[in-house]
Amino acid sequence: MQDNNNRNTIIFVIAAVVILIGYQFLVLDPATKKRNAELAQQRAAAASAQANAPKGVAAPGLPGGSAATAVVSRGQAAAASPRAPIATEALAGSVSLRGARIDDLYLKNYRTTVEKTSPPVELLRPEGAQNAYFAEFGWTGSNLPGLPTADTVWQVVEGSTLAPGKPLVLRTSNGQGLTFTRKIEVDDKFMFTVTDTVANTGATSVTLAPYASVQRQGIPNDRRNQIVHEGAIGWLGGELRQVKYAKWLKEGGPTVSSTGGWTGITDKYWLTALIPDQKEAIQGQYRVTKSGSTDIYEANFVGRPHIIPAGKQVVQTTRLFAGAKVVPLLKDYQAKLAVERLDLAVDWGNFWFITRPMFMLLEFFFHLVGNFGIAILLLTVTVKLLFFPLANKSYESLTKMKKVQPQVEALRTKFKDDPAKQQQELMALYQKEKINPLTGCLPMLVQIPVFYGLYKVLTVTIEMRHAPFFGWIQDLSAKDPLSIWNLFGLLPYNPATVPVIGSVLNSDLLHLGPLALLYGLTMFLSTAMNPPQPDPVQQKIFQFMPLMFMFIMAPFAVGLLIYWSWSNILTILQQYVIMRRFKVDNPIDQIIAKLTGKPKEVG
Known part of the structure; x- marks a missing residue:
């Protein structure tokens, strides 16, 4: 049952990525080129008309108006x-x-x-x-x-x-x-x-x-x-x-x-x-x-x-x-x-019942603190608190699954020639440990409507237009202005101006700013805290997903990246506390041990 769920999840993710990439290259990029060509023609026509x-x-x-x-x-x-x-x-x-x-x-x-x-x-x-x-x-x-x-x-x-x-x-x-x-x-x-x-x-x-x-x-x-x-x-x-x-x-x-x-x-x-x-x-x-x-x-x-x-x-x-x-x-x-x-x-879109309340909450926080970026952070905390009981139960289930992973692997090895018996023994193990494999996907499902709502709000409301955060972020509704390709402005050139290479590096799919990298890192840590997939190929795909989504999310509004990265950080903290409570090995302790040279301590 778990294998089927994992397989379906992988198929869904891969299909979504293929669709997004295909839409970018087959629809958005040609449409942009067409618009630029039309604009050039109109400017040429306007210049000619103005001269004469x-x-x-x-x-x-x-009728109803006139035209020059x-x-x-x-x-x-x-x-x-x-x-x-x-x-x-x-x-x-x-x-x-x-x-x-x-x-x-x-x-x-x-x-x-x-x-x-x-x-x-x-x-x-x-x-x-x-x-x-x-x-x-x-x-x-x-x-x-x-x-x-x-x-x-x-x-x-x-x-x-x-x-x-x-x-x-x-x-x-x-x-x-x-x-x-x-x-x-x-x-x-x-x-x-x-x-x-x-x-x-x-x-x-x-x-x-x-x-x-x-x-x-x-x-x-x-x-x-x-x-x-x-x-x-x-x-x-x-x-x-x-x-x-x-x-x-x-x-x-x-x-x-x-x-x-x-x-x-x-x-x-x-x-x-x-x-x-x-x-x-x-x-x-x-x-x-x-x-x-x-x-x-x-x-x-x-x-x-x-x-x-x-x-x-x-x-x-x-x-x-x-x-x-x-x-x-x-x-x-x-x-x-x-x-x-x-x-x-x-x-407000078809999901106005999400976008309008979300905007009202953002407005409330903005008038409270005077910064829309901080308002997004407070909104994220509010959403996390609202769904804390459900998310906590899901993360506990994931942690328990990771804790029994050695037993799961042993059962898979023991009954590798008898899939029916293997599934029966796995279900018995999950029942004994009070684990529900299906609850692990609930946090992601909960965040999808919030993700859409904030994306819509950041896109349509003028209150977000040119709303600054801190430092280089002066417009939460636009994509991150910095790029890794010139070391975030440290190198004295604009990647977009480099012939051929510039057009490639400046494309949306390759626009990597600091917040996109932060998002990729936090998604990697959050994913690493989940139980490993039973199949090596599946493991590689799930390890590759943070990198893939980092590129996909990079051209989105910077306010959305702030929300998603901050949400990932809160999720990591929540998972870390739960994993320490259940004395389960986690990647943060592994990283600390490598950096300090001290052995890991769990519990």
Whole structure:
């Protein structure tokens, strides 16, 4: 029975490793090369277009949006329209007076990299630039000439710079009795409030429906996450709507009737979401259209038609969230604005019942100690304490199995020609010593959901982005920046810059940093404390597993390596105490004896 369990475990481990390695070389590496090639082509096309482009930006109207005829620099695209600045503690940018769009936005408190001189993260960019990304608002109606379009230049009637407590009021007219006034407000975080008023000074009533749209023209090539949702997102019709970019392009997106809710486009850490009046009946739509070679991704909604009698006016309020997906902030907006499930903009995954509580616990520890790395260590201890009784029983079983290993080997030798009798005698021995061979795998099974949960949390929550630990670790969500191939920075060269060799050494499977080595060492010690396998081949495979998993785990987020290495250390300590209590030989005592030259003492 034990042999079958060991054999199945080996088969499972080998199959998992083969799949991971195959996925790396057959899927991820080719996909990365393809993305890099596409990026190079786009840059070349953009440079060519910029060199031949006129100073202005032509933007003919398209249904639900528009696309520039030429790609120009971001600065040229912004300069093509008169603008009103945006200045808050969290945001910098401007509102385009042409189209009255929110299309120029930087997140001041988030940088592109961990370098102090790194520029702030760009969220929105004007139309005409490569990968334009913006939000627009307006009215639609039948047989009504002169409605504001993307080319309409609005006049500023109040305010000059959009800031908290300092709204910007814009106005335009269709020249036939309709006056459009747009009041744009912003708080000290990431929420804009757009209040549109239509006054009918004509002789007859008109019917207009409000709309709002978030539009992204092409996808930046750094969208490469495998486990994090990026693309269309929203809570419409009482359901979470998610469509990844590839599926969105291939199949389009749904059209959903909803009362309230929200809709938009999400990246790994950033969100641009439209929030209508939560009592308003809307029609939400996700669609992709073509403009030349550019795929235009759009999330929009259209509100119910409003009849505006002569001499009357109608007011429509829409909010725009444009910023970082900070969980407490999303929850705060969700509560204050009564917006349903806004915090689901963070991709908690199918195992949300693990990832969300784990994040809350990490947040608690972080606010307690002020360091997410230490918070991960405290989380690991908490998990160990939570499952201590189960794990302790399992390690006791493993220790007892190691203690009776000489008797097991004797039985295997004695009954090597009679497998049935051998198995019978082994079971009798285990029963006599009160050993359950199946309990030995429980600690690993217990850690699998925790491993996944922490991996997901480290990947999706912006709180982990650029979160430092100590020393060289400045981003717990990224892989270890140091590498063994230049002695962790002691040698004056970057392995990635060495021709041919650099591309090999810099690949994920060969990225070995200090924490990956620590993980491999701790896994080796933990594995060595388990009973040896009966078959010599199996013994070699299990001895090789720590090395194999060290390479597999090396490119993972450094926070995950901290968790796993610290978990291994706690496991080793727990196993060591149990083995000393049962007076069983263990590798730590062997290492101490070799280093000190003193004989081993057990018990």
